[in-house]
Amino acid sequence: xxxxxxxxxxxxxxxxxxxxxxxxxxxxxxxxxxxxxxxxxxxxxxxxxxxxxxxxxxxxxxxxxxxxxxxxxxxxxxxxxxxxxxxxxxxxxxxxxxxxxxxxxxxxxxxxxxxxxxxxxxxxxxxxxxxxxxxxxxxxxxxxxxxxxxxxxxxxxxxxxxxxxxxxxxxxxxxxxxxxxx
Numbered sequence: 001x002x003x004x005x006x007x008x009x010x011x012x013x014x015x016x017x018x019x020x021x022x023x024x025x026x027x028x029x030x031x032x033x034x035x036x037x038x039x040x041x042x043x044x045x046x047x048x049x050x051x052x053x054x055x056x057x058x059x060x061x062x063x064x065x066x067x068x069x070x071x072x073x074x075x076x077x078x079x080x081x082x083x084x085x086x087x088x089x090x091x092x093x094x095x096x097x098x099x100x101x102x103x104x105x106x107x108x109x110x111x112x113x114x115x116x117x118x119x120x121x122x123x124x125x126x127x128x129x130x131x132x133x134x135x136x137x138x139x140x141x142x143x144x145x146x147x148x149x150x151x152x153x154x155x156x157x158x159x160x161x162x163x164x165x166x167x168x169x170x171x172x173x174x175x176x177x178x179x180x181x182x
Contacts, residue, residue: 007134010145012075016132017149018156019082019125020069027062029108030055040106044092061085069132079133083126090122112168121163 030037038055046054065085068078089107093114096103105112112118 005134006137007131009136009139009141010148012132012134012136013141013145013149014152014156015128016069016075016079017153019079019129019132020066021153021157022125022160023062023069023082023085024066026108027059027066030059030062037106040104043101043103044096044106058085069129076133079129079131083129083133086122086126086129090119090126093119093122107164109164110168112164115167115170117167 034055037059038051041051041054041058042048061081062085065078065082068074069082071078093105094116096114097116097119101114103114105114105118107118
């Protein structure tokens with residue numbers, strides 16, 4: 001007989017809030033420069049007829065995932081949406097890498113070339129999102145848990161930014177990038 005693993009509410013909360021912060025940031029950046037995001041989608045091979053819809057739909061889905069993740073009764077659907085988006089992004093990156101295409105990830109923020117490390121990062125983030133969807137143990141969170149939550153999300157955000165910065169520097173400053181990557 002299969003048993004369902006339960007997760008401590010603090011761990012699930014850390015996962016949910018960290019992924020929500022990531023998706024909220026990504027949505028805001030993409031909504032802030034829709035023309036640039038449309039160029040990213042075109043580089044990924046989104047058909048011209050779908051670009052306008054995708055340019056609006058992707059950040060809307062990211063914002064929705066963030067909001068759902070931060071709404072306890074809707075955390076599971078938000079986590080599943082976030083995981084699905086992350087798997088889709090990883091698949092799009094992997095497909096373009098296999099085809100030999102050099103392009104920006106389109107993740108939001110400064111240019112970051114697509115790499116296998118980004119594919120792995122998105123797969124790991126999808127796993128983190130799924131952790132937010134896990135059933136919770138009956139333990140109630142206390143005040144100290146919320147302090148740990150805030151510190152853990154701040155640390156996760158810094159580690160995420162540092163990982164991306166390492167990848168940017170790894171690609172080398174001498175590499176020429178097309179203008180749509182800036």
